[in-house]
Amino acid sequence: MIIMIPWILIAVLVTLIILAVVAVIMKKKYKSPTDYYAFFVIGITWLPLGLVFKNPALWGMGLVFMAVGLAHKKDWKKNHKPWNKLTKEEKKIKTVIITILGILVLIGLAAFLLANYIYY
Secondary structure (H helix, E strand, O other): OOOOOOHHHHHHHHHHHHHHHHHHHHHHHOOOOOOHHHHHHHHHHHHHHHHHOOOHHHHHHHHHHHHHHHHOHHHHHHHOOOHHHOOHHHHHHHHHHHHHHHHHHHHHHHHHHHHHHHHO
16 A cells, blocks of 8 residues: 655655754854743743644643743843844844745645645
């Protein structure tokens, strides 16, 4: 019996692999300390979303991120760089990353709506 893998799963897997490779390269090139404030913000966002959508994985990860962020609260100011303190190169990199992630979210939304339209 041959199991067919939907093309969207392959696309997501390839995208995740590419993003992981880029993240490893960027981490080696630009050494920076962990931003625990960002962990807290991610956690405080994911926790209620997981509760609203009844997704235990999402609220569980949100709880973990929030706990790690709070456990390192003393490092928030030391490791968090606001936008106005970034160099031009860092601003450019963050802008590119935000743009790519925004495009991926829009593609995912379009695929979701298209899949619902086709199957219903």
